[in-house]
Amino acid sequence: EVQLVESGGGLVQPGGSLRLSCAASGFTLSKYWMTWVRQAPGKGLEWVASIHDNGDERNYVDSVKGRFTISRDNARNSLYLQMNNMRAEDTAVYFCARGKNVPGPWGQGTLVTVSS
Amino acid sequence: IQMTQSPSSLSASVGDRVTITCQASQDIKKYLNWYQHKPGKAPELLIYDASSLETGVPSRFSGTGSGTDFTFTISSLQPEDIATYYCQQYDNPLTFGPGTKVDIK
Numbered sequence: 001e002v003q004l005v006e007s008g009g010g011l012v013q014p015g016g017s018l019r020l021s022c023a024a025s026g027f028t029l030s031k032y033w034m035t036w037v038r039q040a041p042g043k044g045l046e047w048v049a050s051i052h053d054n055g056d057e058r059n060y061v062d063s064v065k066g067r068f069t070i071s072r073d074n075a076r077n078s079l080y081l082q083m084n085n086m087r088a089e090d091t092a093v094y095f096c097a098r099g100k101n102v103p104g105p106w107g108q109g110t111l112v113t114v115s116s
Numbered sequence: 117i118q119m120t121q122s123p124s125s126l127s128a129s130v131g132d133r134v135t136i137t138c139q140a141s142q143d144i145k146k147y148l149n150w151y152q153h154k155p156g157k158a159p160e161l162l163i164y165d166a167s168s169l170e171t172g173v174p175s176r177f178s179g180t181g182s183g184t185d186f187t188f189t190i191s192s193l194q195p196e197d198i199a200t201y202y203c204q205q206y207d208n209p210l211t212f213g214p215g216t217k218v219d220i221k
Contacts, residue, residue, distance in 0.1 A: 004158075035210075037159075044202065044212055044213070044214045044215045045151075045153070045159065045202055045204070045212040045215075046212065047209065047210040047211065047212070050210070059209065061209065095158065095159065097159075100206075100210075101147070101206035101210065102149055102161065102164045102165075102206065103161070103204075103210075104151075104160070104161030104164075104170065105158065105160075105161070106158040106159045106160070107158055108156070108157060108158045109158070
């Protein structure tokens with residue numbers, strides 16, 4: 001069974017940093033693009049970033065370019081999202097998902113709150 | 117590419133046919149997926165490439181359309197279908213519609 005479990009969320013001050021992790025199991029991570037999607041409180045889903053199977057290609061939504069970095073460690077079956085210079089509008093539940101154009105399955109998400 | 121959905125919410129009775137529409141701001145061919153999202157849960161892929169049913173998804177869910185206009189249908193609404201439904205295009209970059217909240221009347 002495919003499982004994706006996010007961790008690393010929490011409360012961070014504006015301008016601060018946080019690193020999210022996504023532990024993958026039940027499939028061979030190295031064969032898939034992986035994606036982060038977020039949902040701000042009371043809002044819809046927003047694609048954040050995607051990374052190629054071997055990490056050679058990475059794509060980001062404009063609002064996080066230069067601040068967020070998506071990475072992966074296929075040997076550790078893990079996906080990461082390093083978030084720097086965070087803003088209040090980054091407050092959201094962050095989901096990891098398998099795939100790029102057709103993300104699925106997804107994890108249950110981890111909550112990130114940016115507030116002073 | 118901007119995605120719009122209508123209605124933004126709806127209430128229907130168990131057994132009713134429910135239809136949600138999704139419109140893209142430009143031609144996205146059939147690069148359109150549909151997701152179900154329940155609060156506190158992982159979003160679930162239901163339909164990919166506009167009309168293909170994801171493995172394991174009940175056949176009461178279906179999708180049609182191409183180009184800029186798409187339709188998602190639940191043929192007979194069940195209590196467990198209470199959720200928000202999102203369309204999502206992947207003609208680059210990936211964007212989601214604003215969602216349609218479905219309730220039981």
